[in-house]
Amino acid sequence: MPVPVVKHTLPYPDCFDPTLDRPVTLMARDLDSREYLRPHTHPWGQLTHALDGVLRVTAADSTWIVPPSRAVWIAPGIVHSVTVLQATRLRPVRILAARAPFPGEACRVLEVSDLLRELILALEQLPPLEPSARATMLTELMLDELARSETRPIRVPMPRDKRLQSLCGRLIDTPGAPQTLADWAQEVGASERTLARLFEKELGMSFGQWRQQVRLAHAAPMIAGGMPLARVADELGYASQSAFSQMFRKTFGCTPSSFFARR
Template identity: 35%
Template sequence: MSHIHPSFSVTEPDSIARPVAVMAMGGEIPDWEMGAHTHLKSQLMVTQSGMLTVGTAEGMWVVPPRTAIWIPAGVSHSVTSFGLSKGIVVFLDPEIVFEHLRLCTVLEVSTFLNVLLERVIDIPQLYETEEDIRLMQVVVDEIAQAQQQWFYLPVPKDKRLKKLTDELIRMPDMELRLELAADLCHISQRTLTRLFLKETGLSLNDWKRRLHILLALQWLHEGKPVQIVAQLLGYESDSSFIAMFKKIMKSPPKKYLKQ
């Protein structure tokens, strides 16, 4: 079984002379990071335990257990692991194209796909049997059918808006009034509202709530109590944070983590 860890050569998967290659990831070293890098092949990075965040020029993705991130070939990305993250990475030749996956996307990992990956992880990299070839094709078919998830925080390209979002990421507990945000960007409130929606697809308040969810998932997974997370995010009470979390995630924090 080939294994990916923080010190692995990023060129190694690109040299595997098969259209689909599967490698185990992490599980040995806690809280590791991989700096920005690219692959000639596309990849599906599946988290089985722990949690990953993936950053690109377009934004930040959170990949909790039983989800995966699709990263197209040639996209520069960095990866951060929280805890003893463990998973599987599927590398696919760039000729294997999914029309609905032209950009980085978080996908749900079905029970069948999870079991299938556990089966193919032990197949030799240079597989040749008809059975192994068929199994790898089923992996491709299952990736094509995986449901998309929203664990994504878009980053605006406009420098004025980027200054604002950088400040919110640095100080997520900052009180966000539209007047204050517009002053920070040196634009009118109307322009800020219109431009932010155009650049990110979200209103400023929705963007901040999504930031809070992504940060909360990280901090809760690290073991921080709900009360501390609520304080770090600037909520007046635990209950107001839990209500926000439940509205978006459909479960309160503790129940969501158990699921």
């Protein structure tokens, strides 16, 4: 029997909203596996980060699989949802829109440096909106560190066509599924040619390229958690570890271990 998904939106008190005096705030929340935060938006920017566990963040027609070594920047006003894939200590950092470290409305995946992680932990210890010299120093250092953070091209675009949504949603849940596009066509009620055309039109890539992005996204928490590459390759549907590593190097120009290693 499948595990039920608990759906809710976190009722954060207003006292945690960022202000001019405290432009960066944080409210800690521990969540169980398979909890789901419904699509919502807010006027501040948010760095969505978990100290442990794995999240799936969906925003702006894209989805990301996020291990503790990564975080997703969500610009102010962007509708987003979060699915907890592994029990997690969620530590979303709220940032006043006027102090956003990145311009525009684009979301991005950031590498969480050791310094940024320690700043998040330190921010958690502060009273919510009480101004202090320490809060000011932590705020300015965090904003500076965020602006310097390396970005990672781990993004899975999501379609709008309902047939493609069904196919893509199932592949995200089971990235190692061996079905071909012809197999999926029979299951979602569309021809293989129609699905191929929709992938190119809506997602700008072929079915094979999109599935590869999904598998790369799922590889992140597996490798970061210490799973052997041979097992990662097997669970993601590759014939061998060398096949997985070759694909990874071709995409990113380096080995999986070096790409996901914490700095």
